[in-house]
Amino acid sequence: MAGLRHALAWALVAALVPLSPRVSRAQGCHVPQPQAGSEQGFRLALAQETTRFRSPRYEGHYQGLLARGSVTYRWLYAGIGMAAYRIVRNGLTSRGFGDLLIHSQARLLSTHDDTFAGGLVLGATLPTGDARADLGMGHWMLTTGAWSTANVKPLLLGAQITYAQSLTSAHAHHHHESAGPLVAPMAASEVDATLFASLPLGARSTSLRIKAGTNLAEPVADDRSTTRADAFVAFMLGRRTTTSVELHFPLVGDPSEQRLMLELSVLVP
Amino acid sequence: MRSNFLGSCALAVMTLGVVACGQANETTGASGQATGATCPPDSELTYETFTRDFMHDYCTRCHSASLASADRNGAPNDHDFDTLAGLRATASAHLAEQAAAGPDAENSAMPPTDPRPSTEERRKLGEWLACGMP
Numbered sequence: 001m002a003g004l005r006h007a008l009a010w011a012l013v014a015a016l017v018p019l020s021p022r023v024s025r026a027q028g029c030h031v032p033q034p035q036a037g038s039e040q041g042f043r044l045a046l047a048q049e050t051t052r053f054r055s056p057r058y059e060g061h062y063q064g065l066l067a068r069g070s071v072t073y074r075w076l077y078a079g080i081g082m083a084a085y086r087i088v089r090n091g092l093t094s095r096g097f098g099d100l101l102i103h104s105q106a107r108l109l110s111t112h113d114d115t116f117a118g119g120l121v122l123g124a125t126l127p128t129g130d131a132r133a134d135l136g137m138g139h140w141m142l143t144t145g146a147w148s149t150a151n152v153k154p155l156l157l158g159a160q161i162t163y164a165q166s167l168t169s170a171h172a173h174h175h176h177e178s179a180g181p182l183v184a185p186m187a188a189s190e191v192d193a194t195l196f197a198s199l200p201l202g203a204r205s206t207s208l209r210i211k212a213g214t215n216l217a218e219p220v221a222d223d224r225s226t227t228r229a230d231a232f233v234a235f236m237l238g239r240r241t242t243t244s245v246e247l248h249f250p251l252v253g254d255p256s257e258q259r260l261m262l263e264l265s266v267l268v269p
Numbered sequence: 270m271r272s273n274f275l276g277s278c279a280l281a282v283m284t285l286g287v288v289a290c291g292q293a294n295e296t297t298g299a300s301g302q303a304t305g306a307t308c309p310p311d312s313e314l315t316y317e318t319f320t321r322d323f324m325h326d327y328c329t330r331c332h333s334a335s336l337a338s339a340d341r342n343g344a345p346n347d348h349d350f351d352t353l354a355g356l357r358a359t360a361s362a363h364l365a366e367q368a369a370a371g372p373d374a375e376n377s378a379m380p381p382t383d384p385r386p387s388t389e390e391r392r393k394l395g396e397w398l399a400c401g402m403p
Contacts, residue, residue, distance in 0.1 A: 057345040058346065059338040089343055090338045090341040090343050090345065090346070091340055091341055091342050091343060092342050
């Protein structure tokens with residue numbers, strides 16, 4: 001019965017893909033934000049995203065479905081994610097997978113009550129997406145960085161800074177004449193920073209939280225890419241089974257317009 | 270619990286496949302090959318005598334500055350072939366790799382839909398590009 005409930009829930013999210021407003025952006029190639037708390041076990045997530053975009057070369061929209069699996073065991077968190085997209089660029093429709101993301105997060109420092117915690121991030125993307133269709137980078141990317149959280153109850157604060165580097169030349173990165181895929185814009189090398197704050201809403205039993213923050217990406221030695229920044233707000237409901245709605249608002253340099261991401265995830269202890 | 274976990278994984282993969290593997294809407298031929306086209310000393314191909322009509326017949330239904338983005342069938346906004354200047358703004362190697370032919374190879378990725386040029390017309394395009402787009 002539990003399996004049937006999972007199946008129905010995911011089918012519902014899949015059905016929302018073509019129905020939802022086109023207002024989000026893929027995050028399939030970017031390392032997720034720091035994982036707060038001491039959750040242990042497997043977590044499966046299915047997210048849907050859509051967006052309308054306008055770049056110097058293309059206008060259009062895409063819809064994406066992102067599946068993510070992660071496991072947390074003691075101080076180590078590891079995850080894998082893959083997205084499938086339908087993209088329409090200047091009137092032409094293409095479908096395909098995005099780049100495969102593998103990432104891990106190690107909790108190396110923490111106070112005894114988890115008020116403060118921090119550690120390292122390591123990730124990689126494999127070029128499974130078609131770069132010609134703006135669905136992938138077309139080459140490997142490696143990401144490394146650090147994260148930190150501060151649990152100043154009731155507020156949870158988080159920060160993460162990473163450096164991403166392509167495993168190819170800048171020329172090869174731009175061989176398709178664009179400055180990165182439309183579904184997850186990224187320079188050949190860049191520094192990414194994320195800051196967020198999370199706050200519980202209402203009664204403790206409702207498990208409703210609001211989260212707000214900003215993402216910044218600064219290209220390094222890549223003059224064809226520009227600084228990107230956005231602000232986001234998310235509402236999350238539930239603990240073991242979590243539903244979230246995340247809204248992103250582009251601030252600078254992002255070809256996408258406002259973004260919306262819906263996600264359903266289930267913890268399997 | 271384990272069966273639920275595996276079942277959920279399988280469903281996620283199937284759902285991704287449904288989204289990613291839609292019906293192909295066009296067919297594309299070879300691209301990116303070095304055609305080996307050269308410019309013969311007595312070449313008479315110019316924009317006026319050949320390329321303008323070639324572009325009109327096969328290219329500007331998508332690669333035209335007069336078209337809105339949604340009507341370009343995927344053609345990038347910076348690839349307009351209505352004029353000689355527009356063609357010259359695009360790298361000749363890119364044009365050759367997409368649509369030209371020569372003694373060594375024939376690239377037929379463009380145009381992706383009918384009507385399409387004959388091999389002889391693609392050879393002429395290769396020659397015109399090799400001559401420096403006169």
